Amino acid sequence: MLPLISKAQAADELDSEQAFFLELPVVLTASRLTQPVDEAPNAITIIDRQMIKASGFRRIPELLRLVPGMYVGSQNGHSMFASYHGTTDNFSRRMQVLVDGRSVYLPPYSMVIWDDLPVLLEDIERIEVIRGPAAASHGANSTQGVINIITREADNFVPNEVTVRQGGNGIKDASMTFARRGESFSQRLSAGYRADGGYDLPQFTDDNRTSMFNWRTAYHPNGEDAFDFQTGYSQSVRGDGIVGRNQAPDRNLLTEHDYAQLIWTRALADGAEWQLRYHYTHSAYDDDQVSYYRDGVNLYPKVNVQTRRHDIEAQHTASWSTGHRLVWGGGARLDGVSSTSLFYYHPAPTLRQWRVFAHDEWRMQHDWLLNVGAMWEDDGMGHHNVSPRVALNYHFTPNHTLRIGASLAYRNPAVIEEYGNTDPLTPGGFLASGGLQPERMLAREIAYLGHFPETGWMVEARLFSDHLRGQIYLDPLRNASGGFNNASFKNLYLVRYSGWEGSLKYQQEGNALTVNFSRQQAACEADGLPTWISDTRVKGWFDEWLRQCPKAVPTNAGSVLAEHHLTQTLAISAGYYYQDEVQVLDAQRPQTFMHRMDIKITRSFGKRGVASGGEVALVMQNMFRDTHTEYANLPQQGYPSLDRRAYLLATFLY
Amino acid sequence: MTAVPTFSPLSYTNILPRKSEHRIALIRWLVLVCSVLSFQTLQAAPLKVSLALSEEREVYRAFESALRDSLDAHQEIQILPSGNVAQAELIVAIGAQAANDFRGSSIPVLNVMVSRAGLEKIGRDSNSGSSGIYMDQPMARRFSLLRAALPQTKSVGVLISNESPQLAAAKQLSSASGYRLHIQTVATPDHLASSLSALLADSDVLLVLPDAEIYRSDTIRNILLESYRQQVPMIGLSQNYVRAGALCAVYSTPLQIAEQTARVVAQFAKTGKLPDYQYPHEFEVSVNTQVARSLGLTIKSAEQLRIEIGGNP
Structure with missing residues (x-):
């Protein structure tokens, strides 16, 4: 029960000089x-716990509003999507998303279903967002960026926590974490429930509830080896559709997500280390449209998707010569998808993917740093890509840095884009003709980073130019004889993004301020032609897409998050989010200018961050009732928007 | 040597009848022999030193071997075979166990490779014939390193289980240097986690004080991870701490302490007196540059820091 004291008592009282000879494991590997x-080769935004708490947000994608240049949309009260540089539809496909290094960017759509992730907000240590391609260090499909969600380890020194939220629109969340830390074995259990009634529109069915649990262990049998095992499960019921409609009727989506991951790290001499990682992910999506009958006829087929992924990766990190730090390794992945509604005629093949990567950080001189890396991959669809990246960081003074970088990255076609063949009854069905090429991203940037330690300020600004070639989109009339399924996918567009973005951060004595801003534009042109471009309807559709495409990027967007401690126990934080009008590619009409303000007032009790302490808070979202509309891709009465809502939060540490 | 001819058998025979003269000569001879012998003893008989190891341990062996090498240069010092303590004129007690074994010994003892706290527990004042070289660095030197390595520091955190002389020194130096010293006492091991989190929230740097109840090979992991998580650098006690993930440490190697020990032993051989207890004179500084970079700290090189805090160029 009291291992430390009993050991200390048993230990020789005279052994105090052992403090100087203590053999210690390499902890900070x-x-x-x-x-x-x-010193990083990319622009990085870090959303830490303090920001997560100050924002008052309840969902991970909402937090991404704190990343410059990130568009966050919500199809309804729960299904959100995030896309760096915008230009997306509600299947955001160009960002790699990792949870503790495990990719949750899943087939068949190659997107992230955020609400399914078995990740409790209370478990998140920080979110690191890489703005720009980072395939050399984060693997395939980190085309526009990487969102890496880092959760608390089993042996983190944090008190256990119970959090409850309750408020308007049926907000009812509860979570609990429980950890047991031992000398060589620690475990952490967390479980939670999140529910709300979605947006206020009465005809909108978007009430939702998600339950999840995670179990994580850390085992350190000796000074060299560490084993980190995690497993988790989530289950979600989400309302979807519109009351009284034939297309997209109101119904429930049932989803499940479960995973297990084991990471074995072995520390070697001189700070080198080996890491072996295996993970398994299974997700199931069950859209029970079959329950919708009209006049006794079953109008829509049930959509059921099962995805299974196995992934193994080995990585070695070492300083192979003075000034060099090399990370290299390789991995293999097996992606299997089964769905009778999406792969009606032919099942999707199981993809066997391979990759090898190497990244070297070369400190050429004290103030010059060169990051060079590349990844080679076989995407299992017959494509072999090499994604290189090079960045030069120059510290012209120790606290001021210039970075210039270029990288190339690919997005492999989604399984559904390459192999999809939907049930002929599915509205908007398609029959993929295959033969797609990976989308190719060339990104270039110049950045400045400044740090003013005396005053607690940090500045980051960058100019960027990103060219996304061969963007895959719907080929609306590919199979003239395909019956209902006459669409396919094709590499059709070239989009050039350019602009600048910046952030300003201040932190001093617990008070914090973050300001993000981005100004960007997209220029879109044809990089291929739809099969039946001779058809006037297809031509009209294609031209319309090219005309709308630049509007799919909000010209100006930004966010401000400020936290101020009024007294020892009273704090106020405010989040302000704005975004110019934006036309999401598949939305019925543009989203209007957003000008949203959230306020959180927190009263803490007990000692900060210590068991038996805690806080109660009032969160008001969209405080000033801004009337901006959200994304909507169905013709409907009224458009979803977030009205002012408030909830109470109570956290107790034990 | 005028007396030498009187020893010849011939002259002996000649003087034989003169009995009184014979007696005087004999005494003179004995005095001479004795004086010659005793003169030779003072000049050539080396100081007998016994090295007593606490236990078979790599670090003690390394020290012993370094000490033997250093003492080899001194002909006036003889190292007795191990275990031969009875004939020793000076015992070098290596480690705390040996210090305890020879506590109150009538033979002078030089305690080395032992912490100040360990020696104080044994009660060094009970044996006035002993002295020693502490393993510890003087607290002032550790504070010099702190100032040189992290000039922005305003508050220093220490985690302790008990009051100690180190803590008293840290308190004194903090107020002299204008640092806020946050002291967190860990009542029971269950409180280590919460005590540490609370301490780190208020501290710019975590200064490790030798404390066997807090800093152990099985707790260091969590302590380092938590301090890294809260972006608070740790100032360790040894090179091992730095390797594990502490930002920096000032420490003396067994070789440096062995050389200092050899100098003290040689001084004893010459004067018959042991100097007072002392701290290591020579020291090294170690810096974990990877940790410094990751914490966004600009830190001088280990060698620059060593010179800056008074190390020999």
Whole structure:
């Protein structure tokens, strides 16, 4: 029960000089030490716990509003999507999303279903967002960026926590974490429930509830080896559709997500280390449209998708010569999808993917740092890509850095884009003709980073130019004889993004301020032609897409998050989010200018961050009742928007 | 040597009848022999030193071997075979166990490879014939390193289980240097986690004080991870701490302490007196540059820091 004291008592009282000879394991190993933002080869935004708490947000994608240049949309009260640089439809396909290094960017759509992730907000340590391609260090499909969600480890020194939220629109959340830390074995259990009634529109069915649990263990049998095992499960019921409609009727979506991951790290001499990682992910999506009958006829087929992924990766980190730090490794992945509604005539093949990667950080001189890396991959569809990246960081003074970088990255076609063949009864069905090429992203940037330690300010600004070639989109009339399924997919567009973005951060004595801004534009042109371009309807559709495409990027967007401690126990935080009008590619009409303000007032009790302490808070979202509309891709009466809502939060640490 | 001819058998025979003269000569001879012998003893008989190891341990062996090498240069010092303590004129007690074994010994003892706290527990004042070289660095030197390595520091955190002389020194130096010293006492091990989190929230740096109840090979992991998580650098006690993930440490190697020990032993051989207890004179500084970078700290090189805090160029 009291291992430390009993051991200490048993230990020789005279052994106090052992403090100086103590053999200690290498704890802060190379892979554990994060690269400081001014030495990284990419622009990085970090959303830490303090920001997560101050924002008052309840869902992970909402937090991404705190990333410059990130568009966050919501199809309804629960199904959100995030896309760096916008230009997306509600299947956001160009960002890699990792949870503790495990990719949750899943087939068949190659997207992330955020509400399914068995990740409790209370478990998140921080979210690191890489703005720009980072295939060399984060694997395939990190085409526009990487969102890496890092959760608390089993042996983190944090008190257990119970959190409850309750408020308007049926907000009812509860979560609990429980950890047991031992000398060599620790475990952490967390479970939670999140529910709300979605948006206020009465004809909108979007009430939702998600339950989840996670179990994580850390085992350190000796000084060299560490084993991190995690497993988790989530189950979600989400209302979808519109009351009284034939297309997209109101019904429930049932989803499940479960996973297990084991990471074995072995520390070697001189800070080098080996890491072996295996994970398994299963997700199931069950859209029970079959329950919708009209006049005794079953109008829509049931959509059921099962996805299974196995992934194994080995990685070695070492300093192979003075000034060099090399990370290299390789991995294999098996992606299997089964769905009778999406793969009606032919099942989707199981994809066997391979990758090898190497990244070298070369400190050429004290103030010059060169990051060079590349990844080679076989996407299992017959494509072999090499994604290189090079960035030069120059610290012209120790606290001021210039970075210039270029990288190339690919997005492999989604399984559904390459192999989809839907049930002929599915509205908007398609029959993929295959033969797609990966989308190719060329990104270039110049950035400045400044740090003013005396005053607690940090500045980051960058100019970027990203070219996305061969963007895959719907080929609306591919199979003239395909019956209902006459659409396919094709590499059709070239989009050039350019602009600048910046952030300003201040932190001093617990008070914090973050300001993000981005100004960007997209220029879109044809990089291929739809099969039946001779058809006037197809031509009209294609031209319309090209005309709308630049509007799919909000010209100006930004966010401000401020936290101020009025007294020892009273704090106020405010989040302000704005975004110019934006036309999401598949939306019925543009989203109007957003000008939203959230306020959180927190009263804490007990000692900060210590068991038996805690806080109660009032969160008001869209405080000033801004009337902006959200994304909507169905013709409907009224458009979803977030009205002012408030909830109470109570957290108790034990 | 005028007396030498009197020893010849011939002259002996010649003087034989003169009995009184014979007696005087004999005494003179004995005095001479004795004086010659005793003169030779003072000049050539080396100081007998016994090295007593606490236990078979790599670090003690390394020290012993370094000490033997250093003492080899001194002909006036003889190292007795191990275990031969009875004939020793000076015992070098290596480690705390040996210090305890020879506590109150009538033979002078030089305690080395032992912490100040350990020696104080044994009660060094009970044996006035002993002295020693502490393993610890003087607290002032550790504070010099703190100032040189992290000039922005305003508040220093220490985690303790008990009051100690180190803590008293840290308190004194903090107020002299204008640092806020946050002291967190860990009542029971269950409180280590919460005590540490609370301490780190208020501290710019975590200064490790030797404390066997807090800093152990099985707790260091969590302590380092938590301090890294809260972006608070740790100032360790040894190179092992730095390797594990502490930002920096000032420490003396067994070789440096062995050389200092050899100098003290040689001084004893010459004067018959042991100097007072002392701290290591020579030291090294170690810096974990990867940790520094990751914490976004600009830190001088280990060698620059060593010179800056008074190390020999």
